[in-house]
Amino acid sequence: MKRPVFIALDFPDAKTTRLFLNDFLKMADKPAIKIGMELFFAEGPEFVRELRSQGFTIFLDLKLYDIPTTVGHAVASIAKLNVQYLTVHAAGGTKMLRQAVANKGEEMKLLAVTQLTSFSEAEMRATQLTSSTMTENVIHLAELAYQSGIDGTISAPLEAGLIQQKTNASFLRVTPGIRLTGDSTDDQMRITTPEKARELGATGLVVGRSITKSNDPVAVYQRVLLEWSN
């Protein structure tokens, strides 16, 4: 999958998720899906295996952040699920990131979360006791991840172009914080449209509520794909 659009399946249980995916299952080109903490903690690895066996490309978004040994062992366990993408926090530092890379196996790509798209610059500064700008901070974490052998970053689209300049063209730049024009921003602070994300240099999108909360998720997904690929 070259420039994936991941649908964030932020649902409480397998039943709701299966119902939502019904129409997508019929598609010849099945969407890539993101399983986050809410669904994974409710249903566990077995449900991941079920969705994997249905042919979905899977991004397991567990945002690992712990001491290097613990993260390394967790990544080794997750690699057995044969998912294609997994998140870790870049802030875990070089040793943790390298340990994750060492244990990920051949197939799985690791994406490092830089600064959450729900953070404004002011909140980031207050929380992390830093005087750096959001851009400086994101670029620093992206470079750390790149130098540690990570496959790509999660950042807001606004930072994707600069990340490309500081890394290389094949370093993945996956961006949540995506909204179609007119959508509610919810808890996101750094958002853009799929089209703008493409112009800014994103290589992949994560889209949740714009699709999952709409009355016609397949139609909205297709609209996202169109804006993204035009």
Ligand SMILES: O=C(O)c1cc(=O)[nH]c(=O)n1[C@@H]1O[C@H](COP(=O)(O)O)[C@@H](O)[C@H]1O
């Ligand atoms: O790692 C992520 O996917 C992630 C990182 C980040 O900085 N911001 C962010 O929103 N996400 C995830 O992307 C999805 C965004 O969902 P929506 O805001 O509904 O489109 C959620 O599943 C978040 O967990």
